[in-house]
Amino acid sequence: MEKKKQVIKRRTKKRRVCAFCVDKVDVLDYKDLSKFRRFVTDRGKIVPRRNSGICAKHQRALAEAIKRARFIALLPFCVD
């Protein structure tokens, strides 16, 4: 009985903090690829918020920056 109780015990939630909030970033430059390279997958997709842990405000800014970088061919639209 003791054992079963332990299995059921919920995993403690890890508190996630937005990486950009920590650095107090207010605007994202589309030319600054090093800042958002890790939020783009190997296939060139934008990492969703549930995986990246970024706050809504910064995810919007990030998406805009990545899309600008794609348009001007600094980042690929897709990698096959």
Added chain:
Amino acid sequence: MKSYESLIIIKPNLSDSEVTTLIETIQGWITANEGEIVLSKPWGIKELSYPISKFTQGHYYQVQFNATRKTLVEMRNRIRVTESILRDLNVTMESIQSKNPVQEEVASIAE
């Protein structure tokens, strides 16, 4: 007056002197209509992430300037009819530059 930044991709088959002439022409479009150039920086030839009009490379040219909306529209119209320009991206400076003076240099990709 507003601050803008343009990033322009020029065809890679142009010679250095042709590129310089084109850059001067672009600067002329800005200054002709009471625009003021803040920063002008050619990045040189760079690999494109995907081909544009069958070109896999391009000369990148970055220019920051203060101008009116009308000047910007005029400039974009001229860019559109210039065949040597593959692509252009125009953004306001406020959308890419922090209001706080503490900002690191963007040097990662320009090299």
